[in-house]
Amino acid sequence: MPPIRAILFDFDGLIVDTESVGYHTWRQLYAEHGHELAVETYAQAIGTEFNDLYDPRRDLDALMGRALSWPALEVKRLEHERELRKTLNTLPGVVDRLTEARELGLPCAVASSSPLSWVGNWIEQLGLRQHFHHLTTVDDTGKVKPDPSLFLHAASRLGVHPHEVLVFEDSLNGLRAARAAEMRCIVVPGPMTQHLDFEGALQRVGSLAEVSLRELVG
Structure with missing residues (x-):
């Protein structure tokens, strides 16, 4: 197996739990409609x-x-979401893993x-920009996970082969994208995804605080 030469981080649900906030606002909206x-x-x-495949607006219309x-x-829901986001911070182990990656080159x-x-x-608000060589988003590829384009584009920007990349993800769509890109993937499920089966992941952990890059790099 090729050595690990670069790390890719998902954002929503992996660095900060915006996904639970989004779900909470949608759940409340559904409840208001019975x-x-x-x-x-x-x-x-x-x-x-x-x-x-799934759109909560279409789903609620059907119900x-x-x-x-x-x-x-949507105006009301987004106002609620903005208020809830004010309480968010980086998830456990994120800063430690970024620091460890920098120490390991x-x-x-x-x-x-x-x-x-x-x-x-x-990323700017959380004070993490200095840790990342590049921010690859849907704006770069026009495609979203489970398509592998985001991961392949990020690897190309970092100048590494996909086989040399370790991905941190929290979602099944992210794992599928990593596997399609032929990258190793450690899954850190959040409240929204902990019920899912992440078969094919290199590891499944409770938080990034449980991961040792030094052990993985060898």
């Missing part, structure tokens, strides 16, 4: 984007039997299905 939104249902969109007034509902990049405006603002 319906429940199961974690297992919402998890279909974790690590990717709302699409033909209600009519098209809701989404512009007004392993370049790091973000590879996220979210847009740069979202990822970049968060």
Whole structure:
């Protein structure tokens, strides 16, 4: 197996738990309309984007039997989400792993299905920008996970072969993208994804605090 020469980090749910916040606001919106939104249902969109497979707006419209007034509902939901995001910080072990990677001479990049405006603002707000050589987002590739393009683009920017990359992910779509890119992947499930089976992952851990890059690099 080739040595690890670079690290790719997912963003949402891996560096900061924006995904639970998003789910909470959607769950409340469903409840206000007399319906429940199961974690297992919402998890279909974790690590990717709302699409033909799953869109909570389309799903709620179907449950209600009519098209809701989404512009007004989205304004209210996003206001709620902004308030909840104010309490968020980096997840356990993130800064330690970034620091360890720098000490080991392993370049790091973000590879996220979210847009740069979202990822970049968060990375700056969290004070993490100096740790990343590049922020790869959907703006770079036009494709989201489980398509491997984000990971392949990030590896190319770092100047390494896909086989030399270690990916940290929290979602099934992310794991599928890493495997399609032929990269090793350690999965750190969050509250939205802990019920899923991550077969094919190099490891499954409770948090990045449990990972030792020194042991993995050898």
